[in-house]
Amino acid sequence: MSIRRRDVSRLSVGLLFAAPWIIGFFAITLYPSLASLYYSFTSFNTLQPPVWVGLQNFQQMFTSDPIFWTSVRNTLYFVAIGVPSTLILALSFALLLSQKRRFVGMYRALIYVPVVVPPVVTAIIWVWILNPENGLLNSGLAVLHVPQPGWLADPSWAKPALLIMSTWGFGQAMVIMLAGLQDVPEHLYEAAMIDGAGAVRRFWHVTLPMMSPVIFYTLVVNVIFSLQYFTQAFVAEGGGNNLGAPLNSTLLYSLYLYENAFSYFKMGYASAMAWILFLITVVATFLLFRFSRRFVYYEGGEQ
Amino acid sequence: MGQLRDRLMRRWTTARWTRRLGAGAAIALMVLSIQPGLGNVTHAKGATVNLVMWQQWGGGHEKKTLDKYIGLFNKSHPGIHVSEVAVTDNTKIVSAISGGKPPDLMDLGTTGTLGQWAHDGLLQPLDTYIHSSHINMGAFVPAGWHAVQYNGHYYGVPFMNFNVGLVYNKKLFRAAHITHPPRTLQELDTDAARLTVIKHGRIVRLGFVPDYPASNLEVFAWLFGGDWFKNNGRTSTAALSANIRALQWEQSFYQKYGRSSVKRFVAGFGQYLTAADGFESGKVAMMLDGEWNIAFVKENVKRFQIGAAPFPAPAGMTSRNGTSYIDTNPQVIPTGSPHAAQAFEFIKWETTNPALAAEYATLVVNLPQLKHVPQTSLFKDPNFRVFENEANGPNAHQLPQTAISSQFATNLGNAEEAAILGKSSARSALQNLQKMTQQEIASTH
Incomplete structure (x- = not known):
């Protein structure tokens, strides 16, 4: 079969229109990714040519770099506590705000506002709020005669402080959940009510199963996002002067990667870390999908 | 035009491109915006060469002083026009240099990263310039040259040296009926206790915080007779027993006043070198910090009476009183600087003029990098003289420049933090540091 002339011209027009994406993809996505894969097997400080070192970066990461493991533990903690909190908050507020009440639109907007504010700004404001000596939160706790933690100044409270900062942006997940709630067919609720189901049973047996694809989607997105959490943690610790402070308690994976790349110029090591993070993300996502088959119900899909 | 073409050629070299794109790859996963370097805004305007200098000078009076002298240079050198930009973010500096768009010259503010940056090829060795321009190295305070030397080469020219000593708030001393600054470390401990105010279980003032405004463990170790490296930076001695004793002494403060209470108290301080910082706001009565505080206090707080004294050594080791480090503001030329020759002309003009050094030092309160300068009012100030004497004394120390300078600083800070927060003993924190170092x-070998 030969391609006719008209097809060729159509193809070239198509390619022309797709060119911005194609060029963008190859030049600033695919090429850098592959280059970083190559660098992960080298010792490279950005100025002198990379030197091939085989698996040494990976070996060092797993066998002789205790700070790497600190960053892995911090990140897993962050994902394990942060993602469920975000999902539960988002779902609860979505349920509340799906009620047809007065001002509900305003409440929805208010909860979404943190998502619109640039992350650097929210981080700086949170640093003020969380200031142990004269911050808003501790002043409030003092009035209530509740012990006031040191938050970002105390290694055992710094991670919870970071979690509060990140969970505050749950509006994004809530909006998606709200949309999902609108899609739960009304007739299922009616049928359940006729069968005598109360509000709680309707939630467990109608809302939750029908919402499961939406919850699953938010879960996956949030896990990936949390594994790469960077901006606010970076700003909260003074923008790079004191990464992971206090005592590496907030040194998340991406922060340590950054530190290696831009404070120590170990681009090879940082690239290797980036690929390990990529693998962790792939494996986590794969496991979530495997796990989801038992819990996620797709309407119209196979059982 | 020749220069412009050269620069274009350099920028388009394939090797550069590959490396530059590759460097971008490592950050592909991160939210990071690298602002385009300002180094490339130089245009060939007639015969004038525009130099961009990145500098790290702090408060208003420091920047004003720098601008004043840059203005003088520009007037007296019609072919060159220098302009300065405050760039304090090391990441920005590194990405600008590795991205091939560095400024023409930089004032790094400290030599803390110089060894590592030299090792990684971010800075140009200046030996050829120094020799061909006939700079009289002997006119400089030797410690300045030592601070900018890595692997047998000079990577900067010293400008405005600085060190640390005990600075204290005279009013608070009088209120606590303390008549003179402490002469031994034990006296400092008791003075600190007398200066401390705790009301209803909450700290209102602390006499002394060993790691405020910054980690000073390296100096405390020297004060106790320890050291951090031997064999010119090839062997770490972090776990020396004197170093451990120094760290244990730091720990004792945190044990006495409560680790989390002290940390909380310090977290409430405003930005360093402003009227809201711990010292200037009167929340900390003494600190181990630099002579520049004399200038900042004068700018920020009316009627603040600052005193300075040699930092006291443990009893029985009085010969170590006034132990300090000595560092400089290295004037450096980054790799790929568009006008290295003209940049060095400015550096030479700036660093070798005794009258300039004296005036500059007087305005920002730093130590002149030159041995013999006209004696201004500054040199009669007894506070300043404390620092001057220390700098010329036997207890002015320096860390050797190594390929791991900035990593060592991070790790040292972490070891100190772990110990003062009680997460590990001083001994094991420093043994761990020694092993890592x-x-x-x-x-790196």
């Missing part, structure tokens, strides 16, 4: 040294 030795590993890192090995990995």
Whole structure:
């Protein structure tokens, strides 16, 4: 079969229109990714040519770099506590705000506002709020005669402080959940009510199963996002002067990667870390999908 | 035009491109915006060469002083026009240099990263310039040259040296009926206790915080007779028993006043070198910090009476009173600087003029980098003289420049933090530091 002339011209027009994406993809996505894969097997400080070192970066990461493991533990903690909190908050507020009440639109907007504010700004404001000596939160706790933690100044409270900062942006997940709630067919609720189901049973047996694809989607997105959490943690610790402070308690994976790349110029090591993070993300996502088959119900899909 | 073409050629070299794109790859996963360097805004305007200098001078009076002298240079050198930009973010500096768009010259503010940056090829060795321009190295305070030397080469020219000593709030001393600054470390401990105010279980003022405004463990170790390296930076001695004793002494403060209470109290301080910082706001009565505080206090707080004294050594070791480090503001030329020759002309003009050094030092309160300068009012100030005497004394120390300078600083800070927060003993924190440092040294060879 030969391609006719008209097809060729159509193809070239198509390619022309797709060119911005194609060029963008190859030049600033695919090429850098592959280059970083190559660098992960080298010792490279950005100025002198990379030197091939085989698996040494990976070996060092797993066998002789205790700070790497600190960053892995911090990140897993962050994902394990942060993602469920975000999902539960988002779902609860979505349920509340799906009620047809007065001002509900305003409440929805208010909860979404943190998502619109640039992350650097929210981080700086949170640093003020969380200031142990004269911050808003501790002043409030003092009035209530509740012990006031040191938050970002105390290694055992710094991670919870970071979690509060990140969970505050749950509006994004809530909006998606709200949309999902609108899609739960009304007739299922009616049928359940006729069968005598109360509000709680309707939630467990109608809302939750029908919402499961939406919850699953938010879960996956949030896990990936949390594994790469960077901006606010970076700003909260003074923008790079004191990464992971206090005592590496907030040194998340991406922060340590950054530190290696831009404070120590170990681009090879940082690239290797980036690929390990990529693998962790792939494996986590794969496991979530495997796990989801038992819990996620797709309407119209196979059982 | 020749220059412009050269620069274009350099920028378009394939090797550069590959490397530049590759460097971008490592950050592909991160939210990071690298602002385009300002180094490339130089245009060939007639015969004038525009130099961009990145500098790290702090408060208003420091920047004003720098601008004043840059203005003088520009007037007296019609072919060159220097302009300065405050760039304090090391990441920005590094990405600008590795991205091929560095400024023409930089004032790094400290030599803390110089060894590592020299090792990684971010800075140009200046030996040829120094020799061909006939700079009289002997006119400089030797410690300045030592601070900018890595692996046998000079990577900067010293400008405005600085060190640290005990600075204290005279009013608070009088209120606590303390008549003179402490002469031994034990006296400092008791003075600190007398200056401390705790009301209803909450700290209102602390006499002294060992790691405020910054980690000073390296100096405390020297004060106790320890050291951090031997064999010119090839062997770590972090776990020396004197170093451990110094760290244990720091720990004792945190034990006495409560680790989390002290940390909380310090977290409430405003930005360093402003009227809201711990010292200027009167929340900390003494600190181990630099002579520049004399200038900042004068700018920020009316009627603040600052005193300075040699930092006291433990009883029985009085010969170590006034132990300090000595560092400089290295004037450096980054790799790929568009006008290195003209940049060095400015550096030479700036660093070798005794009258300029004296005036500059007087305005920002730093130590002149030159041995003999006209004696201004500054040199009669008894506070300043404390620092001057220390700098010329036997207890002015320096860390050797190594390929792991900035990593060592991070790790030292972490070891100190772990110990004062009670997460590990002083001994094991420093043994761990020694092990890590030795590993890192090995990995750079």
